[in-house]
Amino acid sequence: MKLPGGIDERFRQATPLFLLGVVLAVLFEPWLPGRAWLVQQFGESIVLRLAVAALGAYVLLLWGESLRLHGILTGVLQAFRDFGGERPPAAGRDPRARLEAARLLIAALRSDDPQARASGRHNLVRLVGQDLGDDPAAWQRWLDQQENRR
Numbered sequence: 397m398k399l400p401g402g403i404d405e406r407f408r409q410a411t412p413l414f415l416l417g418v419v420l421a422v423l424f425e426p427w428l429p430g431r432a433w434l435v436q437q438f439g440e441s442i443v444l445r446l447a448v449a450a451l452g453a454y455v456l457l458l459w460g461e462s463l464r465l466h467g468i469l470t471g472v473l474q475a476f477r478d479f480g481g482e483r484p485p486a487a488g489r490d491p492r493a494r495l496e497a498a499r500l501l502i503a504a505l506r507s508d509d510p511q512a513r514a515s516g517r518h519n520l521v522r523l524v525g526q527d528l529g530d531d532p533a534a535w536q537r538w539l540d541q542q543e544n545r546r
Contacts, residue, residue: 471493
């Protein structure tokens, strides 16, 4: 399940910036603008407490993301387990898990690693029951058509 509007991609891009910001705030705490007011209002350790709270919240977000990814990967593995090669491609499987598996395998086709691309294509052919070649765009069109049918 992809989050709307590229939120997951922005989350991954913002991670190092967020962590760098927390580290810089703690290291340069004596020179932070408004520090005197913060200390007067909330006490001497306010910056450290805010940094710990921000990191705690971020850990919770990462935990939620790991649960989401675990669910996706579990569904993908189940889709592959259900597909024994003897049944037609759509028989007895959760269509959402099948589409999620295809989405991950299409991403593998975009990899710089030739072995990952070959494995992704091989498994896409097994999953879909047809061979659309090495072009990730062709597979993405297939995936978009399948998602539009739902």
